Amino acid sequence: MILTVFLLVLLGLIALGMPIAFALLLSAIAMMFQLDFFDSQILAQNMLSGANSFTLMAVPLFMLAGELMNAGGISRRIVNLAGMFVGHIQGGLGYVAIFASVLLAALSGSAVADAAALGSLLIPMLREKGYDAGQASGLIAAGGIIAPIIPPSISFIIFGVATNISITKLFFAGIVPGLLMGLTLVAVWTWIARRHGATQATPRQPWPARLRALRESAWALLLPVIIIGGLRGGIFTPTEAAVVAAVYALLISLFVYREIGLRQLLPLFVNAARTTAVVMFLVAAAMVSSYMITLADMPQDLIALLEPVLDHPRLLMFALLVLLTLVGMVMDLTPTILILAPVLMPVVTRAGIDPVYFGVMFVMVGCVGLLTPPVGTVLNVVCGVARINMETICRGVWRYVLAYLLLLILLVIFPEVITVPASWMH
DSSP states (O other), X not given: OHHHHXXXXXXXXXXXXXXXXXXXXXXXXXHHHHTTOOOHHHHHHHHXXXXXXXXGGHHHHHHHHHHHHHHTTXXXXXXXXXXXXXXXXXXXXXXXXXXXXXXXXXTOOOHHHHHHHHHHHHHHHHHHTTOOHHHHHHHHHHHHTTTTTSSSOHHHHHHHHHHTOOHHHHHHHTHHHHHHHHHHHHHHHHHHHHHHTOOBSSOOOOHHHHHHHHHHHHHHHHHHHHHHHHHHTTSSOHHHHHHHHHHXXXXXXXXXXXXXXXXXXXXXXXXXXXXXXXXXXXXXXXXXXXXXXXHTTHHHHHHHHTGGGTTOHHHHHHHHHHHHHHHHHHSOHXXXXXXXXXXXXXXXHHTTOOHHHHHHHHHHHHHHHTTSTTTOHHHHHHHHHHTOOHHHHHHHHHHHHHHHHHHHHHHHHOTHHHHHHHXXXX
8 A cells, every 4th residue: 555655645646747756755745644654754764865965965076077078079079079970881870970979978877968969069060961950859868878887977876876876886897798789789870881882971081080089079088998997906986086087177178178167167156056956956856765765665465476487587687678668668777776776685685686687777777767758858959959849859769679678588599698798897
């Protein structure tokens, strides 16, 4: 009964258009009344403890790093570098978008930021070359969701905080799946380019021009090396890595590329603060619901419900894959993590599934949800950048969604693709 009350109140309020953070708070209050106790101090204390986390300090810093990279010319140089090396191939602009998506994913960790940056730079170029608006926008959106998988990842930080799993292990476990997502896009785009007779974006560039572009973007490419190397060597924690990323992006933008000045910093800080406030309030509200879910013993009820498949980890993962795909269609990635991850983690642990592997799969499925209507946060962002409607971009993105789902099925069948490299790198 308590689970029914929670779901009815939460989904009902979301359907009415209430912001998810407030819907979570009210669903927690509804559970309190169902359990016949209400205490406003529990609400306040859990919200404070939810936001009072050293690990979550990484969120505003990575947000700030992303703002600085986009404004400071780092994103543009990455796109230029990609064009120098793969722009001459048939359908070259599509490969530029994929190559740039993977490189930017290793810098920002935010799907929305990457999709917005790439969309503003590449969608006009793709349309000028004769590509359909839906195909161009769909490719940019599909490339943008690689960002939460390749470290540094804001989503992995939130998942680690919600489930008490090592964020460093999640970072390392996300490298191979992120690269596989890039290869998946390459395969789909190759088929599209050959079918539609795509042309070259640019002539083949001579090596001196390529080396010059490589030199110009070298400072940007050094950032993921510093972060991964520092984590691998135990020099800093993921939170401290966020500090390094923000300071590094600030120094490069101000003193190396010199594309922003001191007067332009204030709007960038304000934008990062606004986005952070939304995320942190959502985390704080979700912590109240998480407390009530634990108090109502919902994880144990879920374990009892899934008892028949607990001895079959792959079957359980398939079931959870379907569940998370459906949830991802109607809910954004961050609230999905905050609501479902603490509930499902005891089930996964009971079934003997590697928690780090489950964390990567959870976030990957949630990222695919960013490409599916009606919510589809990344879809909405790219629609705004490209100035097209949702129907047009859905026609262009569905092939990539299917390809990603096939990749997820393969990773369920062969979990070693994630666990073995992650164990070796960590």
